[in-house]
Amino acid sequence: MVDTSNLGTSPDEVQFRFRDDEPVDHAAVTVDSVLEQTNATAVRIEPGDDARLLLPFLDRLALVEVNFPAFGDGRGYSSARILREAGYTGELRAVGAVLIDQLSHMRRCGFDSFAPDKRLDEDDARRAFATWENVYQRAADGRRTIADKRHEA
Amino acid sequence: MKILTGNDLRSGAVTWWNGSGWSLFVDDAVDVGDEAEEILAREEAARRVNVPYAIEASIDAAGHVRPAHIKDRVRALGPTVRRDLAVPTANKTGWDWVI
Amino acid sequence: MYRYDSYDQAMVDARVEEFRDQARRRLEGKLTEDQFKPLRLMNGLYLQLHAYMLRVAIPYGTLDARQMEMLADIADRYDRGYGHFTTRQNIQYNWIKLEDCADALADLATVEMHAIQTSGNCIRNISSDHFAGAAADEVVDPRPYAELMRQWSSFHPEFTYLPRKFKIAVIASEKDRAAMRLHDIGVRIVKRGEEIGAEFYAGGGMGRTPMIAPLIRDFVPIDQFITYAEACLRVYNRYGRRDNKYKARIKILVHELGAAEYIRQVEEEFAHMLSVGVEPPREELARIATHFAPPPFRHPSESWDLGRLQSEAARDPSFRWEDGFGRWVRQNTHPHKAPGYVSAVISLKPAGGIPGDATSEQMRVVAKLAREYSFDELRVMHTQNLLLPHVAIADLPAVWQALDGAGLGSPNMDTIEDIIACPGLDYCSLANARSIPLAQRISERFAETGRTEVVGELKLKISGCINACGHHHAGHIGILGVDKKGVENYQLSLGGSEAEDVSLAKITGPGFDEDGVIAAVEKVTDVYLAKRSDGERFLDTYRRIGMEPFKEALYG
Numbered sequence: 075m076v077d078t079s080n081l082g083t084s085p086d087e088v089q090f091r092f093r094d095d096e097p098v099d100h101a102a103v104t105v106d107s108v109l110e111q112t113n114a115t116a117v118r119i120e121p122g123d124d125a126r127l128l129l130p131f132l133d134r135l136a137l138v139e140v141n142f143p144a145f146g147d148g149r150g151y152s153s154a155r156i157l158r159e160a161g162y163t164g165e166l167r168a169v170g171a172v173l174i175d176q177l178s179h180m181r182r183c184g185f186d187s188f189a190p191d192k193r194l195d196e197d198d199a200r201r202a203f204a205t206w207e208n209v210y211q212r213a214a215d216g217r218r219t220i221a222d223k224r225h226e227a
Numbered sequence: 228m229k230i231l232t233g234n235d236l237r238s239g240a241v242t243w244w245n246g247s248g249w250s251l252f253v254d255d256a257v258d259v260g261d262e263a264e265e266i267l268a269r270e271e272a273a274r275r276v277n278v279p280y281a282i283e284a285s286i287d288a289a290g291h292v293r294p295a296h297i298k299d300r301v302r303a304l305g306p307t308v309r310r311d312l313a314v315p316t317a318n319k320t321g322w323d324w325v326i
Numbered sequence: 327m328y329r330y331d332s333y334d335q336a337m338v339d340a341r342v343e344e345f346r347d348q349a350r351r352r353l354e355g356k357l358t359e360d361q362f363k364p365l366r367l368m369n370g371l372y373l374q375l376h377a378y379m380l381r382v383a384i385p386y387g388t389l390d391a392r393q394m395e396m397l398a399d400i401a402d403r404y405d406r407g408y409g410h411f412t413t414r415q416n417i418q419y420n421w422i423k424l425e426d427c428a429d430a431l432a433d434l435a436t437v438e439m440h441a442i443q444t445s446g447n448c449i450r451n452i453s454s455d456h457f458a459g460a461a462a463d464e465v466v467d468p469r470p471y472a473e474l475m476r477q478w479s480s481f482h483p484e485f486t487y488l489p490r491k492f493k494i495a496v497i498a499s500e501k502d503r504a505a506m507r508l509h510d511i512g513v514r515i516v517k518r519g520e521e522i523g524a525e526f527y528a529g530g531g532m533g534r535t536p537m538i539a540p541l542i543r544d545f546v547p548i549d550q551f552i553t554y555a556e557a558c559l560r561v562y563n564r565y566g567r568r569d570n571k572y573k574a575r576i577k578i579l580v581h582e583l584g585a586a587e588y589i590r591q592v593e594e595e596f597a598h599m600l601s602v603g604v605e606p607p608r609e610e611l612a613r614i615a616t617h618f619a620p621p622p623f624r625h626p627s628e629s630w631d632l633g634r635l636q637s638e639a640a641r642d643p644s645f646r647w648e649d650g651f652g653r654w655v656r657q658n659t660h661p662h663k664a665p666g667y668v669s670a671v672i673s674l675k676p677a678g679g680i681p682g683d684a685t686s687e688q689m690r691v692v693a694k695l696a697r698e699y700s701f702d703e704l705r706v707m708h709t710q711n712l713l714l715p716h717v718a719i720a721d722l723p724a725v726w727q728a729l730d731g732a733g734l735g736s737p738n739m740d741t742i743e744d745i746i747a748c749p750g751l752d753y754c755s756l757a758n759a760r761s762i763p764l765a766q767r768i769s770e771r772f773a774e775t776g777r778t779e780v781v782g783e784l785k786l787k788i789s790g791c792i793n794a795c796g797h798h799h800a801g802h803i804g805i806l807g808v809d810k811k812g813v814e815n816y817q818l819s820l821g822g823s824e825a826e827d828v829s830l831a832k833i834t835g836p837g838f839d840e841d842g843v844i845a846a847v848e849k850v851t852d853v854y855l856a857k858r859s860d861g862e863r864f865l866d867t868y869r870r871i872g873m874e875p876f877k878e879a880l881y882g
Contacts, residue, residue, distance in 0.1 A: 145364075145487070148484075149564055195356070198356075205340060207340065211482055212602075219606065224609075
């Protein structure tokens with residue numbers, strides 16, 4: 075059995091969270107493992123994983139971590155959005171090289187929890203989350219777009 | 228000789244290590260020998276220079292410090308097609324050594 | 327042309343503040359250069375050979391006089407009095423200071439301009455046909471569709487960290503005046519009966535491995551246009567290579583998967599995206615399109631045609647028909663859909679000059695002309711020239727005199743003097759060789775020997791490195807600068823085309839030094855002149871007789 079004791083982030087590594095429920099408190103498993111482990115409720119997606127493999131298990135997952143080993147690798151944004159589009163309502167946590175300047179886009183893609191490798195400046199983060207008063211395109215956060223607002227009756 | 232060059236963080240201007248600071252003029256560049264790595268790391272961390280690196284250079288017949296690679300000679304001189312924007316230098320003799 | 331509403335303005339203003347904050351954190355040391363670099367790139371700020379370079383976006387190459395005057399002010403206030411117009415219809419300033427950049431962006435924002443996503447691994451400036459809104463052969467003005475894409479692609483949360491840069495071109499005619507097939511995604515707006523839709527091409531590009539984009543969908547209904555683009559981008563974001571910077575463009579993905587498999591994946595994602603519902607409301611395209619209504623052209627009865635212009639010129643020596651004006655009318659004007667009008671090319675290629683560069687004074691001259699003679703509208707051409715899209719033929723004499731007086735009247739559009747050249751090793755840290763001096767010497771040579779007109783249409787393109795920003799793969803004659811053991815060397819290639827008859831140029835053989843490649847260009851045009859049949863352009867003769875006669879002349 076895969077030793078998962080080093081995998082996953084714990085709740086006290088989560089610096090920002092936009093949920094009311096309790097953070098999931100055990101190690102995440104890999105995508106490969108969760109397909110076999112019928113009782114896993116938390117999984118960790120790496121950039122090269124296909125998030126759609128998780129679609130059959132979404133209703134039993136309480137936490138999906140998406141790893142950003144390098145902040146320039148944008149695959150995690152697609153993974154997050156795909157999960158939300160499929161109806162996933164659990165915690166979606168961005169982990170790894172999560173920096174100030176990625177926060178607003180990550181939020182839009184459906185992340186509601188952030189566990190950066192290096193703790194971020196709270197003021198900078200607050201500003202970063204609030205960067206965009208309005209948005210041009212539809213994303214996973216359900217925000218009304220500028221085009222929607224332009225054309226409401 | 229081994230010299231150090233980079234860009235000024237604020238202004239972007241090309242700079243050369245003169246032994247105690249960063250000069251705008253390639254002729255002020257000094258041979259750093261094997262201290263290059265140490266100086267580069269210290270100066271970049273202190274943000275006195277941006278993206279610095281070490282290069283080979285020689286002194287030419289007119290007494291100019293001549294970087295070994297054409298790219299750095301263009302950086303030292305300015306765009307060859309806009310001589311009016313050339314980096315000012317006290318010693319103009321034989322300055323046209325981009326080729 | 328498009329005008330910002332308060333939403334658009336707020337987005338650009340927010341972006342300026344975001345960048346100001348990022349620059350502050352960099353200067354304070356809260357961000358390392360590695361962390362700051364992708365952020366500054368997404369605001370068009372490069373660190374180049376001499377200083378920071380700022381690339382300002384000119385969406386689909388369209389701007390007005392007020393904006394051109396601001397570009398002139400930026401050149402004077404923050405730079406050294408000039409700017410360079412690029413092969414993607416943008417403008418570059420070469421001497422910007424990081425500490426000034428946010429202020430420059432704030433100034434640009436006051437006239438609805440920005441440098442958003444002009445660099446970085448994101449969706450870049452959407453380019454289009456420089457004759458959009460003026461060309462008689464367009465199905466519809468492509469720019470509303472380009473504007474819809476611009477808004478969709480700006481700060482797109484999912485596509486901000488793509489494997490590599492992403493360039494989109496949108497046209498709406500059979501003729502391809504935007505090198506559409508050589509883009510990551512190329513869109514051609516078409517009509518099927520009464521229904522408007524889009525042809526999509528994906529996987530074109532130049533650079534190290536040039537490829538022509540295959541057709542991936544022959545008709546996407548216009549009300550699914552953004553959804554389809556989103557699907558294309560998502561497949562690329564998920565599966566584009568990230569292991570090797572030189573294999574990370576979508577052209578490699580399409581090539582390695584094969585077009586059929588890429589299409590299959592896109593269609594799957596497209597079906598999914600349709601159910602998610604990402605398309606902007608239909609009314610949005612209609613709203614944007616109202617900004618592109620044609621200007622109030624004069625009635626034909628109040629206009630001159632070219633015949634009338636010529637007879638007036640014959641009567642009146644002040645027109646200077648024989649002194650260059652006639653040649654300029656013949657060479658630099660393009661037919662217009664409205665009778666009595668033409669589009670007039672403003673050449674930024676004086677013989678011996680730096681291709682694409684304009685001084686702030688020249689920019690102001692151009693702005694004034696746009697205001698007075700072109701319904702306050704200007705275009706930037708991907709050939710590094712400018713354009714007055716809607717000029718009444720009767721106004722051409724005044725326009726040309728003003729251009730000629732400002733050094734902007736060279737009558738050389740699409741001739742061998744109309745060279746496309748990247749900044750090259752004089753400016754660019756990626757370059758292996760200088761390209762501008764080559765362009766200067768070649769244009770001077772052909773001008774002084776009077777051969778430019780004799781040779782006729784010949785699109786010469788020069789790149790200073792394999793990244794091909796000078797589009798040399800698509801040149802009738804292409805020149806690539808390489809580094810041969812620390813010395814500049816040049817490869818010559820023939821037979822490329824960026825138009826609807828798109829083709830990639832072939833290398834002639836061993837490379838040349840600077841003197842050698844200039845002589846080579848002359849030899850190659852000599853072969854053309856000796857072998858051409860009636861009415862053949864250089865490209866036609868090359869395609870008919872093949873490489874052999876040229877190789878023979880070059881290498882004996």
